[in-house]
Amino acid sequence: MKYMISWFERPQGSPTEYENAQKRILEVFTQWKAPANFKIELFVVRVGEWGGHMLVDCDDPLAVHKVCSTWPAFEFQARPVIAVEDAVRVELEAIAWRDGLKRK
Secondary structure, three states: OEEEEEEEEOOOOOHHHHHHHHHHHHHHHHHOOOOOOEEEEEEEEOOOOOOEEEEEEEOOHHHHHHHHHOOOOEEEEEEEEOOHHHHHHHHHHHHHHHHOOOOO
16 A cells, blocks of 8 residues: 655744754654665655655555654654556546446
């Protein structure tokens, strides 16, 4: 299953607390390794902010949850996604089935 994981900054306290949180985030990140069953296909940061997006292929939702739990200074959203060509194919199948129904 593919997931689009997005993360957003959580509001911090004082400027000093915020700076310390940023340092800790980078300290943890530089030592982090993705789980073996967690294939990162895209990993980007939104320009001008501390947040981004990661497209991963992972068959274990617990691994996704664990990754999202690693950095409590962020709010994470992990959403299952499918390729657009697959979505269009099944949408066309659903439309064809629906159009074939007898009207009452």
